[in-house]
Amino acid sequence: MAKSRRLSPNLKVERYDAPAGGWGSVRSLARSLARSHVPFSGSRVLLKQNKPDGFACVSCAWAKPADPRVFEFCENGAKATTWEITQKRVTPGFFDHHPVSELDSWDDHQLEAAGRLTHPMRFDAASDRYLPVSWNEAFAEIGRELRELTPDSAVFYTSGRASLETSFMYGLLARAYGTNNLPDSSNMCHETSSVALPESIGVPVGTCTLDDFAKTDCLFFFGQNVGTSSPRMLHQLQEAVKRDVPIITFNPLRERGLIEFTNPQAPGEMLSGAATPISSQYHQVRTGGDTAAMMGIAKALLQLEEASPVGGSVIDWDFIKEHGHGWDDWSTAVKACSWSGIEDRSGLTRGALEAAAHVYAQKNSVMFIYGMGLTQHRKGVETVQTMVNLALMRGNVGRPGAGICPVRGHSNVQGQRTVGITEKPGMVPADKIKALFGIDVPQKKGLTTVEACKGIIDGSVRAVIQLGGNLVRSVPEHRLVVPAWRKLRLTVQILTKLNRSALVHGEVSYILPCLGRTEIDLQETGQQAVAVEDSTGCMHGSRGQARPASPDLLSEPRIVAELAKATVSGRTTISWDAWVADYARIRDAIASTYPDIFHDFNERMWKPGGFHRPIAARQRSWRTKTGKANFIVPSSLVTDIDTPPEARDVVQLITLRSNGQFNTTIYNYDDRFRGIYGSRLVVLMHRNDIERWGLKEGVTVTLATAVDDGVDRQVSGLRVVAYDIPEGCIASYFPECNPLLPLWHHEEKAKTPAAKSIPVRVKAEAAAV
Template identity: 45%
Template sequence: MAHSKIHHGHYPAGGWLAAKALGDAFHEQMNMREEIKIMFEMNKPGGFDCPGCAWPDANPPHPVEMCENGGKAMSWEATSKRTTPEFFAKHTVGELLGWCDYDLENEGRLTHPMKYDAVSDTYQAVEWDTAFAEVGALLQSYAPETVEFYTSGRTSNEAAFLYQLFGREYGHNNFPDCSNMCHEPTSVGLPPAIGVGKATITLDDLAECDLLISIGHNPGTNHPRMLTYLREISRRGAKIVAINPLKERGLIDFIPPQSPMQMVDFQPTKLASDYYTVRVGGDAALLKGVMRCVIEAHEAALAAGQPAVLDEAFIAEHTSGYEALRADVLAVPWDKIEQVSGLARSQIEAIARLYIEAERTIICYGMGATQHESGTQNIQQMVNLLLLKGNIGRPGTGISPVRGHSNVQGDRTVGITEKPNAALIGNLEKRYGFDVPKTWGHAAVASMQAIAEGRAKALICMGGNLVMAMPDQSRCIPGVKSLDLAVHIGTKLNRSHLTISKNTYLFPVLGRTEIDRQAGGEQAVTVEDSMSMVHASWGKLEPASPHLKSECAVVAGMAKATLPDSKVDWDKLIGNYDLIRDDIEFVFPEFAGFNEKIRRPGGFHLRNAAAEREWNTPNGKANFLVMDGINEDPRAGDSSRFSLTTLRSHDQYNTTVYGLDDRYRGVYGMRNVLFINAAEAAGLGVAEGDKVNIEALDKAGRPTGRRLDGLVVVVIEMADRAAATYFPEANDLVDLENFDKASGIPAYKNVPIRIEKAPA
């Protein structure tokens, strides 16, 4: 690892440094033959889907359809390193808990099914049949509602469908999912507004918009392939407005590594034409301010006999609730809008002018907007703004959540939900003949509350690193340790696997890059990207170990052992994944022709009714939804109180840490940092490189005792009264009860803290 330092370089996103980082990742993790073989197979028809983000694939694809962090994700999975039974024999769990997260995963791919042995404090190899039989016997002894079935976004559609089938035949709807911690406000907030909980755009719309408003996300790190499309938007003269508490390099300028000319002459393309560092928690205030400007401009235009600003015909024909929205936004005083958003009225008016002048506008947003107590309402305010000018349901317009993990959206589409609707229940019962439980189950926060309070008996994790991803780890970790059973299904060792329950198993599975051979031959799985394109993924590499099973096979193995009288023919389904897709098509009619369609290059698009101005809401309209007030003033309390947002480093994907550098923010060789702006640092009497301690506060401003000490100050251009640090290290600062009551998402992006200078 590099020596710890802070160095603020002035270089664009992408470029030679991205190419070098990708080459370094390949060199460290893989051999040259593997690099060359699979580099040209990623995100291509007949190839495998990126195990990283959910950004859509180009059609036709670019010669190399890969970004820096996607390449890191691929190399991390296709690594030549192995974590074997011999490794576990040498290292106790107690010892491994002292390792950093990077070192744990850098040991490489898991190779054998393992079971924890308390006497030796080690994981020991176990045969698959033995492990399945033991897990099945334990599950038979529990009341179904005391078992939590967690799903990570790496899970394929086929495995997710089998997983929810297993859980529902077992007898519950407890399906906590990683989407509960990232885009649940999208799934909950968009349907009452426009009738669908997904993006209303495709890649084609990005080529036609006049204005793209980017709120609360960092594409340079989290979905770098988006930068290619932002570059094209900028080069054709359209505007990009970035709204984010930190000024992120990936929204400022970009050199595409796939463009030889720009790489040679080092002339970046400017991306955002305007950048606004909104305060943490100030998104709703800003959006209401913009809407106020737009409505006032409309009414002034009409009074002067000029053309309307709003799309009055669209509002009259397609929407409901405009008058209530108008009354609400005009009633919010400007001083409150400025105070909470952290932006001057003139800045908000400038955003409004761009919106008024644009004929076609798209809003893209990320977890910076969703992970708040008001996350659902934040998303609905974006919809309100778009509806004012009819910016949903025509080319070059719409709303687009930019999702993270590659199939987090697909998992939900094929039934991973704690709230099954009547159609899902009815179709499952028709297809399989068992009674589907009707009582709603647990999402992520409710699951962890049940675990922390001792109401849960078992946790099964289909991928992911749930213990570290959840908030309030001082409650969650003891809760997981008190469980009777924990089963972790994954590819590499992580800290959740070391949080030992009474009976703990570690089941290694195939990665997205690997060939999946079943009784019916080599199998493809499918994924759904963040714009509702569904396509096949075919692994290309030999499995990391002959002892690995596919996700589908692991689910089937547990189900057969748990449900000896199951009405599902598990062996038949896992022998030929086409049969799983036939069942998905039966249960979800929108997948009509599933097997035929995924054999077409590029796959197919699931219909989005809102994109066609068909509103599947109770009143058949797109609805303006009023938010009562705006968020609390981040400056409340004493002068040392800040609002903390958590974020990824550039060498990180979700809880997976690829390295200790964050070059776009000037951090090298460390993760114990706190970002603040220069004025706030001066006010605290600290300079860059000094160390500070932070403590989380409750809503009344009282210390909670949850703290991080010894964080290194990094001065960066960002909003005032705001601070930022990395997750998952900071997740313990977030109270388990601090979540959006509409969607259940934890408020990772708005934690009240106090900062103090650390003793020398």
């Protein structure tokens, strides 16, 4: 790869060899503060981020330590905070100058960069503008519209940033209304884990805590980009490496955060430029090849077991005898896999997989960390369960320093599920909800996000209420979803900033601007706090620190309460006003509903490091159908089931997040860690693929989905960038490439969109004359 090259007027590609963290992160922080016009006030707010007496980060859900660092935030967390506390404002006057049809032509970065929303707004079709409306008028009309619809024709979506208190109230609102249509961002990312883990080990979440990082002696990483998705974890990884803990990584792209790290809070490292190597082995597995790679490691373990002397067992037979179920079927399936098939599907050599197995066989407490690189595939459930099998082979669940660690995305995406945001009625305590709040939980299963999109397309869904998020932009099948969305009767967006979902609107559409988590929330009894759950199942209190962007903003709990009063008045025994006056009463209600997890909620939420939800598998108690930890055999090594193996003109597209974004929020057009600057309209390809198709770096291509189902799916105007990626795999950015993702291309059981392996063809575009 050349040192630096400009491939278009906007796009520059420059090899980035610096470590994650270091001066690059410091400069990025300075730019974030300046961009949002908060160089001094923003610095003061950041000092309270992820602190026991401060606020929980609004971006990722990584764990908050009991003894935080002075700067307990990462580069991306700082971007999220400064993005929220910006001094830029979107007032009613902004909409006077910008009709919706114009705003719809703006890109994602431009929309959110305009600033914080300040007033409730209602769409006016005659003027093609959002016009100011009073809060009372907004709630009254939304309630009236919802009451005129059948309950199951309305969808109540929530993003992962809503607090435990707000999420709990929102779930009660939907069920009092009469529906379990509560899709959320979990459906889009880790629903695969929520299906796979209960079948294997009896819990829907991971088994590791932050303390396990100090006790582990080996880490396996699968499909998780720590440098972009959870950078604060790099501190735990660096500390592990300094204890000579090997980190074995499986990922198609070589990501900087998993290669080396310079701690920005270590003066010696910053002054000397010293960097800590992170991965001791880095295996660039083919996308969708993780199941095959894991089977190869398992096969190597069995071979080591056969060769081991008496008393030197590689397999933990005592654990399997006492806690395991299905070992015979699993070991038979592993032995039946050929090395040629494993190598072909994984894209890795037998030697590479044996190297990983040899290290694993020598370590006693091993953690398995994974992200959406495993979950967003057609057979992601099987892949996660195969990974769990690897852990069970050596007893690495229910042991200090060992276990399963899914890295969740948004800041409370796991927590909202814990307090009832789910489409599955059997996942909530219906009897308690009836006794405590007078609500009859509907018994009909609700819609997942994918099913909600199907309902929007076929017209059975007539209203979508969004508690945060940017659903229009994040879902698959844009060519069909977007025009259908515009035919909805009612769309409501509870937002801090303008995004695409406010512009692709229904007949009646409202923007309800809310306080951000970083902001001071004053209610009748004084300043309020909320709580969130992190990736490791710990609950934390969060108290806002910044002055609200506008005196006209309402908190999320207040907005949900007012919607409930306007929509389901008389259907519950809840005193919504009392709950809003004092959020402690909401937490008392949560504790009454889920006492095993939330007893003494108001006292324990301020415990440094949070309080941990009980995880039965940590005590080797298996709440599965067999009462054991289950070895579940994958049906095949093939996870890309929509692509014929002989289709040489078809490649697998991986959609990526950049260093300059969080989910659909685009902070800038740069991806520093991958050396891409000025544009997101790129496609990363192996040089061999570029040349075998007769392309050149810098040419413009169109990607077309390689399925024949009558829907034309294309994304054009993408510049080819030569990159270190396995042959037959390409990568481009989310959400720009979402139009290529069919709605039916999802995980078979969990219905999580399979965005990490989309079969596409690459077509050169005609050169401009």
